[in-house]
Amino acid sequence: MRPVITISLNGNSYQLEQGGYDALQAYLATAEARLADNPDKAEVLADLEQAIAEKCGRFLNPHKNVVTAEEVEQVIREMGPVDGSGSGAGSSQADGPPGAEHPHGTEQPAGTKGPAGAHKRLYQIREGAMLSGVCNGLAAYFNIDVTIVRVIFVALAILTWGAWILAYIVMMFVIPYAHTSEQHAAAHGWQFNAQELIDRAKEHYAQFKDGAQWRRRWREQRRFWRFQQRQWRAQSRHWRQWHRTLGDPPQWWGPHPDDANYAAQILGGLLIPIAAVLGALLFVALVLAIGSLVTTHAVLGWTLPPHIPLWAAIVILIVLYQAVASPLHFAHRMGRYGPYGYGWLALWGSLAWTGCVIALVWLAWQHWPEVQSFLEHLPQSLHGISSWWRQPGTPV
Amino acid sequence: MTPSPPSDLASANEKFGPIRKGLLEFLILKIVDADKVYVADMLRRLGGTEFATQEGTLYPLLSRMRREGLVDYEWKESNEGPPRKYYELTPKGRRHLGELADYWNAINRTIEGLGR
Numbered sequence: 001m002r003p004v005i006t007i008s009l010n011g012n013s014y015q016l017e018q019g020g021y022d023a024l025q026a027y028l029a030t031a032e033a034r035l036a037d038n039p040d041k042a043e044v045l046a047d048l049e050q051a052i053a054e055k056c057g058r059f060l061n062p063h064k065n066v067v068t069a070e071e072v073e074q075v076i077r078e079m080g081p082v083d084g085s086g087s088g089a090g091s092s093q094a095d096g097p098p099g100a101e102h103p104h105g106t107e108q109p110a111g112t113k114g115p116a117g118a119h120k121r122l123y124q125i126r127e128g129a130m131l132s133g134v135c136n137g138l139a140a141y142f143n144i145d146v147t148i149v150r151v152i153f154v155a156l157a158i159l160t161w162g163a164w165i166l167a168y169i170v171m172m173f174v175i176p177y178a179h180t181s182e183q184h185a186a187a188h189g190w191q192f193n194a195q196e197l198i199d200r201a202k203e204h205y206a207q208f209k210d211g212a213q214w215r216r217r218w219r220e221q222r223r224f225w226r227f228q229q230r231q232w233r234a235q236s237r238h239w240r241q242w243h244r245t246l247g248d249p250p251q252w253w254g255p256h257p258d259d260a261n262y263a264a265q266i267l268g269g270l271l272i273p274i275a276a277v278l279g280a281l282l283f284v285a286l287v288l289a290i291g292s293l294v295t296t297h298a299v300l301g302w303t304l305p306p307h308i309p310l311w312a313a314i315v316i317l318i319v320l321y322q323a324v325a326s327p328l329h330f331a332h333r334m335g336r337y338g339p340y341g342y343g344w345l346a347l348w349g350s351l352a353w354t355g356c357v358i359a360l361v362w363l364a365w366q367h368w369p370e371v372q373s374f375l376e377h378l379p380q381s382l383h384g385i386s387s388w389w390r391q392p393g394t395p396v
Numbered sequence: 397m398t399p400s401p402p403s404d405l406a407s408a409n410e411k412f413g414p415i416r417k418g419l420l421e422f423l424i425l426k427i428v429d430a431d432k433v434y435v436a437d438m439l440r441r442l443g444g445t446e447f448a449t450q451e452g453t454l455y456p457l458l459s460r461m462r463r464e465g466l467v468d469y470e471w472k473e474s475n476e477g478p479p480r481k482y483y484e485l486t487p488k489g490r491r492h493l494g495e496l497a498d499y500w501n502a503i504n505r506t507i508e509g510l511g512r
Contacts (some may be wrong), residue, residue: 010478011478012478031452035456038456038459038460039463040459040462040463043459044455044456044459047435047451047455047459047481048451048452048455050478051435051436051451051455054436054477057477078450078451079450079451079452080449080450080451080452080453081452081453082452082453082455082456083452083453083456083457084456085456222471222479225471226471
């Protein structure tokens with residue numbers, strides 16, 4: 001009788017004999033140490049785990065559900081030593097399985113892992129969020145309890161007579177969401193490494209014992225990734241265009257290659273409200289211009305020449321509006337569907353847009369006598385437009 | 397697994413070890429250029445040749461080649477297991493393959509031409 005250990009390799013569960021488990025553990029630890037300098041370490045390790053899993057699967061059948069120690073040894077021999085240099089050319093690195101004893105299944109508390117190489121970033125974390133995840137992300141970033149952050153936020157909102165709520169909304173748009181495991185790790189400043197991956201996978205395994213359920217989850221996840229990837233590609237195309245016209249993109253957080261993406265996400269977040277405000281301004285200008293054309297046959301002191309019919313002037317105005325507004329809408333869409341393609345954010349965009357239109361109309365009505373008189377005469381004007389519409393060609 | 401060549405070839409096999417390893421990238425580019433493949437395909441194609449290799453070598457090599465923009469992959473569903481990464485050449489990879497092939501031909505001509 002030999003003890004058996006259940007492990008999760010890249011999301012699938014396997015039962016290994018104790019000896020095989022130890023050998024595999026040592027192999028993966030060595031692999032991890034050798035890949036320490038590889039920026040794609042997590043990915044390569046996931047690939048290796050996948051390959052090991054497939055090889056182990058070969059030894060299993062409906063009547064045999066445990067991989068023996070000998071079989072694990074054979075799998076490891078077939079895998080071959082992990083080439084840390086990735087050059088394919090002569091690499092003779094010292095064998096050194098670091099720290100063979102790991103605290104299995106225990107999540108490392110944030111901040112206890114060495115800061116070296118851990119790339120800490122401010123993200124919004126949606127899991128366990130009250131509103132959007134801003135406080136959650138800040139709590140993870142500063143490694144303090146989320147309740148403290150929330151209390152501080154509420155206190156600030158009261159102290160600043162609500163102005164802090166605006167700051168919160170800005171942060172909601174500006175701070176990117178943590179989607180991937182790497183980003184979650186970066187949000188907490190954890191090292192994203194294979195041991196953690198395995199530990200986390202082991203924990204998750206408990207929740208996904210049913211293979212069918214797991215596969216469904218995996219498929220969903222992948223669909224999401226693919227969707228995200230498409231969006232990223234579209235966005236990076238935009239970026240390249242911007243790059244050509246605007247020069248270098250802003251580099252706010254140092255020269256890490258991810259920063260371009262991170263900056264792009266932030267810029268996308270900024271574009272939404274700006275594009276919304278500009279779009280609203282333009283729309284109000286269009287409505288005012290059409291109104292003034294219909295009522296006075298003049299726009300901004302330019303009188304409609306008698307040989308141009310009213311409808312043609314309105315069409316010209318709308319075409320002009322489209323020409324000016326379409327890049328804005330484009331930017332708006334880019335910001336909206338760029339890094340976060342979520343329905344609720346689109347809703348936010350339209351809410352912001354509507355709010356801006358209302359605010360602008362109200363301001364104009366307050367401070368601009370012409371607008372006030374125009375709005376007061378709006379019912380008559382509308383009547384005028386409708387009667388003009390029924391008899392095209394006849395000036396109102 | 398590395399095939400064990402006949403004993404008279406063993407020393408040559410050992411001497412050319414670094415060269416074989418150095419040629420691996422070139423061969424992977426050739427394989428990927430011919431067809432969209434995943435890692436097990438590559439191992440199968442190299443297996444039984446002098447260049448037989450293992451996952452432990454191939455995955456780090458592919459990750460570096462991808463970082464250098466020579467290859468890229470896409471996930472594809474498979475019938476008998478989880479989805480797989482299928483690799484393909486990028487335009488840069490194709491150019492690089494052309495350069496390596498030219499260089500390799502030049503080396504061959506040199507070797508052929510020497511000692512005649």
